[in-house]
Amino acid sequence: MTLPMLETPRLRLRPPVPADLEPWAAMMADEETARFIGSVQTRFMVWRSLMAMAGSWALNGYGFFSVIEKATGRWIGRVGPWHPEGWPAPEIAWGLVRPAWGQGYAAEAATAAIDWTFAALAWPSIAHVIHRENARSQALARRLGAERHGAATLPPPFDGAEADLWVQDRARWRARRRP
Numbered sequence: 001m002t003l004p005m006l007e008t009p010r011l012r013l014r015p016p017v018p019a020d021l022e023p024w025a026a027m028m029a030d031e032e033t034a035r036f037i038g039s040v041q042t043r044f045m046v047w048r049s050l051m052a053m054a055g056s057w058a059l060n061g062y063g064f065f066s067v068i069e070k071a072t073g074r075w076i077g078r079v080g081p082w083h084p085e086g087w088p089a090p091e092i093a094w095g096l097v098r099p100a101w102g103q104g105y106a107a108e109a110a111t112a113a114i115d116w117t118f119a120a121l122a123w124p125s126i127a128h129v130i131h132r133e134n135a136r137s138q139a140l141a142r143r144l145g146a147e148r149h150g151a152a153t154l155p156p157p158f159d160g161a162e163a164d165l166w167v168q169d170r171a172r173w174r175a176r177r178r179p
């Protein structure tokens with residue numbers, strides 16, 4: 001399988017590589033960033049996530065993209081499709097390091113990832129599973145045109161979380177992206 005490389009005006013998106021462990025672990029050590037994406041994690045758990053993502057690319061042909069800021073070459077986060085066991089729906093997930101917030105980077109990366117997902121995978125719709133208190137993530141979902149479709153039940157160990165399902169279907173996304 002040829003792994004996809006995506007490019008936007010300011011970002012490059014590519015599947016994770018082992019060297020992403022350092023910045024990824026730093027992101028997951030930051031309490032505010034990690035609050036809604038599984039809480040602060042040890043370096044070992046982040047290593048496991050990275051390996052699981054590589055496994056998802058190898059076994060499923062999709063997974064998170066690492067997001068690289070073109071101007072600096074810095075790893076600034078991970079965005080993309082996944083569908084973990086027991087998850088309520090196929091999701092486009094997003095998470096960036098804190099200094100990269102507030103610059104439109106998440107929207108730029110998510111747009112590229114959604115375009116790729118609808119072109120490459122047979123998913124008729126995608127979801128964003130968002131905690132009720134995660135205002136920044138809700139704002140991003142809204143900016144991308146997703147609509148809230150009720151609550152989601154997450155599998156253990158996330159089952160206590162109050163999450164909403166924000167949904168975007170293929171036809172609506174395509175219409176939105178047409179020039």
Ligand SMILES: CC(C)(COP(=O)(O)OP(=O)(O)OC[C@H]1O[C@@H](n2cnc3c(N)ncnc32)[C@H](O)[C@@H]1OP(=O)(O)O)[C@@H](O)C(=O)NCCC(=O)NCCS
Binds near residue numbers: 096
């Ligand atoms: C959720 C998350 C990805 C949102 O990131 P974000 O930077 O707020 O989202 P966007 O990329 O859409 O950026 C929008 C902001 O950039 C600003 N901006 C600056 N330059 C911009 C540009 N060129 N284009 C667009 N927006 C721009 C917008 O005005 C907006 O500012 P505001 O936050 O003051 O309203 C980020 O907060 C995050 O990583 N959180 C931690 C992980 C997490 O919780 N993930 C979600 C789990 S469901």
